[in-house]
Amino acid sequence: MSEEEAMVDSQRSNRMLMVEDEAGDARLLQLAMRQSGFSADIDHVWDGYEALDYLRRAGQQRQRAPRPDLIVLDLKMPRLSGLDFLALIKQDGDLRAIPVVVFSSSLLETDVRSAYELGAAGYLIKPADFQELISMVRILGEYWFTLVRLPHND
Amino acid sequence: MAIDSTASERPALILLVEDEAADAHLVRLALRENSVQADLAHVLDGREALAYLRREGPSFVAAQRPDLILLDLNMPRMDGFEFLAAVKRDAGLRGIPVVVLSTSDAERDVRSAYHLGAAGYVAKSSSVSELIAGFGRLSQYWLTLARLPTHGR
Structure with missing residues (x-):
């Protein structure tokens, strides 16, 4: 990367899309992100259908929806489950390059395995403790927003 | 953090696919510097890596399925993308x-x-200290934080 590109890169903020139907979990995650010291613009949608509309910029309110650099996905949601959403976006040539990290309370081996087979770029268990959530979010941010290169999805 | 005791019985196995001996050496060094509790299997190109994963050929009959693959892109025979x-x-x-x-x-x-x-x-850094810090983040994410499939462990 040239210095100029690096500057542009650091000026553009990281964008994350959170797909989460539980208002409490969404709030805690946002709070943990702020406290863990990494900055990302977080948009929140409530289920898989809404997430698909957001990503495909479908519908009046979504025309200017930014392309996220990372998607954090709950599994257990009404209407369209997290696994179904994951399968759909990994089949979509325009969207499949966006990494999706599953954030779930399910410890089931079948959920873990299915998520990776469908293309998840990580499977995180929701911790019960807020301090653990902060340290989890810090590691997540250091991996995705400090260490790795992400595609420019604009 | 929620760490399943059954999943931690044996250390994680990383398959490194890397044709440059010096780069492979640096990866080992970086894992050691970060005290990463993982075994490392090393193959030299994509074709050998596929043989490893499919347990083809006498050297890979007993090959263990890795939990994570670290892949160089620029390799002879079969490159990283293939x-x-x-x-x-x-x-x-x-x-x-x-x-x-x-x-x-x-x-x-x-x-x-x-x-x-x-x-x-991950863009390979030419600085050893950056490389070590990078492997620290990588192993924290994949080996401490993320739940990986256990495959009957």
Whole structure:
């Protein structure tokens, strides 16, 4: 990367899309992100259908929806489950390059395995403790927003 | 953090696909410097990596399935992209996360890697201290934080 590109890169903020139907979990995650010291613009949608509309910029309110650099996905949601959403976006040539990290309370081996087979770029268990959530979010941010290169999805 | 005791019985296994001996050496060094509790298997190109994963040939009969693959892109015989595509096409292997390690900064390469199913794209740093710090983050994410499939462990 040239210095100029690096500057542009650091000026553009990281964008994350959170797909989460539980208002409490969404709030805690946002709070943990702020406290863990990494900055990302977080948009929140409530289920898989809404997430698909957001990503495909479908519908009046979504025309200017930014392309996220990372998607954090709950599994257990009404209407369209997290696994179904994951399968759909990994089949979509325009969207499949966006990494999706599953954030779930399910410890089931079948959920873990299915998520990776469908293309998840990580499977995180929701911790019960807020301090653990902060340290989890810090590691997540250091991996995705400090260490790795992400595609420019604009 | 929620760590399942059954999953931690044996250390994680990382498969490193890297043709440059010096780079492979640095990866070992970086894992050691970070006290990463993982075994490392090392193969030299994509074709050998596929043989390893499919347990083909006498040297790989007893090969263990890795929990994570670290993949160089620029290799002879079968390059990293071809290998990544082959793994993600294979229903028995596609669940293994593959992190690309590359010297290429080209946006085209980054995009292709994610498009093919990479679970991360790390630009190899020429600075050893940056490399060590990078492996610290990588192993924290994949080996401490993320739950990986256990495959009957």
